[in-house]
Amino acid sequence: MTAPLLQVDDLHVRFPISGGGLLGRGRRMLHAVNGISFSLAKGECLSIVGESGCGKSTTALSILGLQEPTEGMIRYRGLPLAGPGAPGRMQRAKAVQMVFQDPYASLNPRQSVRSSLAAPLRLHGFTAGSEIDGRIEVMLKNVGLTPEHANRYPHEFSGGQRQRIGIARALILEPEIVVLDEPVSALDVSIRAQIINLLLDLQEKLGLSYLMISHDLSVVEHMSDRVLVMYFGQIVEEGGWREIFEAPAHPYTRRLIAAIPDPEKALNTAELQDCVSDVPQFAGRSFISDGSTAPDVFTAPAPSELVEIGASHKVRLASA
Amino acid sequence: MTAPLLDIRSLHLGVALGRSAHHPLLKGVSFQIMPGEAYGLVGESGSGKSVTSLAVMGLLKRPLAVSSGEILFKGQNLLTLPKREMRRLRGNRIAMIFQEPMTALNPLSTVGRQIAEMFVLHQDKSWNEAQKLAIDALASVRVPNPDRRAKNYPHQMSGGLRQRVMIAMALACNPDLLIADEPTTALDVTVQAEVLRLIKELCAERGTAVLFISHDLGVIASICQRVGVMYAGCLVEENETRALFDTPRHDYTKGLLGALPRLGSRSQHGRQRLVDIDSIIADRSKLTETRFIAPRGIEGSQP
Ligand SMILES: Nc1ncnc2c1ncn2[C@@H]1O[C@H](COP(=O)(O)OP(=O)(O)OP(=O)(O)O)[C@@H](O)[C@H]1O
Ligand SMILES: Nc1ncnc2c1ncn2[C@@H]1O[C@H](COP(=O)(O)OP(=O)(O)OP(=O)(O)O)[C@@H](O)[C@H]1O
Ligand SMILES: [Mg+2]
Ligand SMILES: [Mg+2]
Numbered sequence: 001m002t003a004p005l006l007q008v009d010d011l012h013v014r015f016p017i018s019g020g021g022l023l024g025r026g027r028r029m030l031h032a033v034n035g036i037s038f039s040l041a042k043g044e045c046l047s048i049v050g051e052s053g054c055g056k057s058t059t060a061l062s063i064l065g066l067q068e069p070t071e072g073m074i075r076y077r078g079l080p081l082a083g084p085g086a087p088g089r090m091q092r093a094k095a096v097q098m099v100f101q102d103p104y105a106s107l108n109p110r111q112s113v114r115s116s117l118a119a120p121l122r123l124h125g126f127t128a129g130s131e132i133d134g135r136i137e138v139m140l141k142n143v144g145l146t147p148e149h150a151n152r153y154p155h156e157f158s159g160g161q162r163q164r165i166g167i168a169r170a171l172i173l174e175p176e177i178v179v180l181d182e183p184v185s186a187l188d189v190s191i192r193a194q195i196i197n198l199l200l201d202l203q204e205k206l207g208l209s210y211l212m213i214s215h216d217l218s219v220v221e222h223m224s225d226r227v228l229v230m231y232f233g234q235i236v237e238e239g240g241w242r243e244i245f246e247a248p249a250h251p252y253t254r255r256l257i258a259a260i261p262d263p264e265k266a267l268n269t270a271e272l273q274d275c276v277s278d279v280p281q282f283a284g285r286s287f288i289s290d291g292s293t294a295p296d297v298f299t300a301p302a303p304s305e306l307v308e309i310g311a312s313h314k315v316r317l318a319s320a
Numbered sequence: 321m322t323a324p325l326l327d328i329r330s331l332h333l334g335v336a337l338g339r340s341a342h343h344p345l346l347k348g349v350s351f352q353i354m355p356g357e358a359y360g361l362v363g364e365s366g367s368g369k370s371v372t373s374l375a376v377m378g379l380l381k382r383p384l385a386v387s388s389g390e391i392l393f394k395g396q397n398l399l400t401l402p403k404r405e406m407r408r409l410r411g412n413r414i415a416m417i418f419q420e421p422m423t424a425l426n427p428l429s430t431v432g433r434q435i436a437e438m439f440v441l442h443q444d445k446s447w448n449e450a451q452k453l454a455i456d457a458l459a460s461v462r463v464p465n466p467d468r469r470a471k472n473y474p475h476q477m478s479g480g481l482r483q484r485v486m487i488a489m490a491l492a493c494n495p496d497l498l499i500a501d502e503p504t505t506a507l508d509v510t511v512q513a514e515v516l517r518l519i520k521e522l523c524a525e526r527g528t529a530v531l532f533i534s535h536d537l538g539v540i541a542s543i544c545q546r547v548g549v550m551y552a553g554c555l556v557e558e559n560e561t562r563a564l565f566d567t568p569r570h571d572y573t574k575g576l577l578g579a580l581p582r583l584g585s586r587s588q589h590g591r592q593r594l595v596d597i598d599s600i601i602a603d604r605s606k607l608t609e610t611r612f613i614a615p616r617g618i619e620g621s622q623p
Contacts, residue, residue, distance in 0.1 A: 050508065050534060051508040051509075052508050053474055067369050075408060145552040160333070188364045188365045188535065189364060189535060189580065189597075190364060190575065190576070190579050190596070190597035190598065191574060192579065193578075193579035193580075193594035193595060193596055193597070194594075196581070196594055197593050197596065199596055200591075215508070215509065216346075217509070217583070218538075218580065218581045218582065218583045219581055221581065221583060221586055222581035222582075222586055222591065222594075223581075241586070243382060244395050244583070245583070245587070246587060255510050256509060258513070259510040259512065259513035260509060260515070260538070260583055261509075261512065261516070261538030261539040261541070261542050262538050262581070262582065263537050263538045263540075263541040263580075264542075264565075264582060264583065264584065265583065294478075313488075314425040
């Protein structure tokens with residue numbers, strides 16, 4: 001069997017927080033990511049959902065090499081991507097890139113589109129001006145812009161166009177994996193639709209693999225092959241998009257889905273939906289949390305395990 | 321027939337540029353809200369939703385100014401009301417909640433005191449009485465341990481709790497109209513659902529009318545009986561919520577509905593491309609001329 005494109009094994013990230021006491025007393029550990037394992041296949045869109053602070057970005061930053069894992073292993077094509085034996089920044093840049101939430105903040109206002117796209121190419125040993133220009137031209141067309149746009153500066157573009165430039169910059173080195181952290185949440189509905197269409201087209205055309213983080217579950221349902229539901233730094237449910245959206249098992253997943261302000265649902269059910277009735281039971285084991293109360297981030301979560309409940313469907317239950 | 325609570329008539333508003341020049345932002349917006357009704361305004365960023373609500377609250381700041389039109393509240397034109405009377409109305413008969421509670425709450429004062437102030441200012445209560453009423457108000461927005469929470473400063477609370485405090489403050493004097501401008505956009509979905517439910521239930525209970533502003537059609541659908549769709553400073557379509565979703569008539573509304581991924585649609589119809597509003601509306605500048613409003617309960621026709 002060939003190694004998966006990306007493999008994350010038992011990732012933990014803890015942040016030391018000073019308690020504010022005299023002489024640094026009361027230094028505590030904030031448990032941000034508490035043992036995450038998953039893999040990403042070539043051409044797949046895997047989404048991570050969960051509430052603010054559950055550790056989504058910290059997980060993504062670890063994969064990008066921007067956050068040192070406290071424990072655990074991240075492998076790209078079987079080789080370590082972070083920690084000891086990891087490749088340098090340059091090699092990693094060809095494996096994983098990121099599209100940021102805010103297209104305004106992620107572009108240098110004083111750099112023309114051409115220079116912000118050319119810089120990574122130069123760093124990676126492209127010297128011929130004609131080849132650099134050629135690649136930039138192809139990439140701008142890929143994201144729905146024209147070669148003439150290369151001479152413009154970020155402020156000369158609309159929000160949607162800027163996000164297209166952000167995508168072009170992430171793709172210019174032809175990475176296999178693109179991390180999308182809330183790629184459309186800063187955009188207006190009409191522009192959001194264009195960018196979602198573009199991301200799906202590019203995924204198909206270039207065979208990209210996406211690791212997407214999003215608060216918007218209707219976008220997640222639309223774009224994902226598989227979904228990870230995260231709560232307090234752990235995966236509480238994992239499955240194909242159909243399992244997660246049609247047969248959610250964990251009470252927290254059910255709460256999230258019930259909370260989506262969906263027009264159809266709102267118009268067809270008299271009351272705003274609450275959630276969580278008839279949560280299924282699995283072998284008489286309970287859930288460690290239903291996600292309705294804020295966790296104590298300074299204590300590790302109670303022992304539990306991800307249990308298979310279907311071919312590609314897992315849910316976290318308290319340890320037997 | 322009952323008279324409308326709020327009746328906005330052909331409101332024109334813009335940016336004053338020097339003596340005579342004027343850049344229009346609202347180009348003749350008209351709509352009505354009945355007592356106890358929840359009315360939603362949707363539309364893209366910059367379409368004029370917030371300036372409409374600021375005009376109603378009498379909170380427009382220079383260089384923004386109303387150039388013509390009327391805003392009738394219980395039959396009284398708010399645009400010609402003396403400043404002092406407007407101030408009395410605000411917070412008392414018309415209240416507002418914003419997207420970011422921190423901008424509206426005083427960071428240096430406890431939330432209990434800030435709510436109590438509403439009773440002192442608008443209902444001539446003594447501070448003693450007002451403090452007790454403030455705790456009741458916190459309880460009514462389902463803040464756990466209201467007597468303890470009343471002593472908290474805003475920064476000691478989560479975003480969801482702060483938004484509840486804002487709602488408690490806004491509803492303290494039982495206003496006739498609550499204006500909510502994107503009140504849940506900054507919140508996590510589950511917290512958003514709780515806050516929406518709270519607004520919906522409290523307003524229904526007290527018969528408070530709501531002007532609810534959001535770019536999220538799903539949020540609007542869960543709260544409002546009627547919806548107005550704004551585009552480039554015009555109300556381009558208005559209808560009962562159900563009808564607007566089932567039979568959108570204006571191209572922009574159709575585009576807006578098709579641009580959203582809808583929950584469950586992938587399993588029913590497979591993954592379809594989302595509608596690109598710009599491609600169905602070739603010339604955005606022409607849009608405003610196809611203004612279409614379906615009056616309440618009446619099958620409208622294109623004017
Ligand atoms: N550099 C840091 N130092 C200390 N704590 C941090 C740091 N980065 C993140 N945290 C904490 O780790 C936890 C996880 O944060 P993270 O940013 O991964 O959440 P998230 O799921 O991306 O949330 P959001 O949806 O708000 O972006 C949070 O409690 C956060 O406060
Ligand atoms: N103080 C101001 N001076 C000049 N123009 C302004 C001012 N305030 C708002 N505008 C303009 O008025 C128009 C309408 O703004 P408004 O804030 O009402 O939009 P909105 O529909 O609430 O958008 P959003 O969804 O982004 O909140 C925009 O084009 C905006 O740029
Ligand atoms: Mg994040
Ligand atoms: Mg606004």
